[in-house]
Amino acid sequence: VDVLGGLKLILDQGYSREDVLDVARAYGQTMSRLAQAEVRLFNKVFIAPLREQAVDDDTLAGQLEAVVPALLELLGKVIHHVHRRHLAIALQEVTATERPGSTETLAAGFVDLVDFSRVTQELEGEDLGHLVNRFETMAIETCVAGGAHVVKMIGDAVMFVAPNVTTALRVALAVVAGVEEDEALPAARAGLDFGEVVPMSGDFFGRPVNVAARLTSFARPGTVVVSEALTESAGVALETSHIGRVRLHNVGHVRAFKVNAVAGP
16 A cells, blocks of 8 residues: 555656556566575575474474564665665766667667577586676676676676667677676677667667677687677777678668777876
């Protein structure tokens, strides 16, 4: 009832039902993933050891009843704090840039691990989990440190957006180089494009996203491949190798370039 009352107040401020549902979907997707991660950790640390001790269901239920309410209250405070921090950063970005209309002009990029399917067949479950976590941690930290926004992790790939071409290029090169330096990870590759995208439910859609994803699949291990549109929008000098006009699935023909270096510090 409290939640529904809060939603009514939001609607009364002029937000449409479609706007509220859009945010609700983002909440649902994010919280579902968060809950799954929390439960997996809780099972590993708390439930699994009790199961190994052959604890019966009644005893396990009693243990859970003693622990879960306090844990939920603690996690609620943590989630509230983290949400406020991210909200503050997002508000700073909005007030610092002009974003008229329903679209945004951004650089979109993907970095993925090469030959990941083969790697998954060679590793055991726990080792595979460690490898994915290793890549996720490095990719997210590098993107954030470089000024890009991590949109999502998709298995062996990270999708990010950046407000300008220079930031996106440096982040992509840094992630690929970081993977190269890690002997535990297979090689990485990246694809980038620049243009108008549609933000929706915490995700981004549009031609630049599709082009970046297809260029990533086209790129060779250890390289960053970009579109002609991105090179033309770069605010700094780029050292590139012209690959040629390539045909991308469900996108069409795009002039592609391999980025060797970005000018400046």
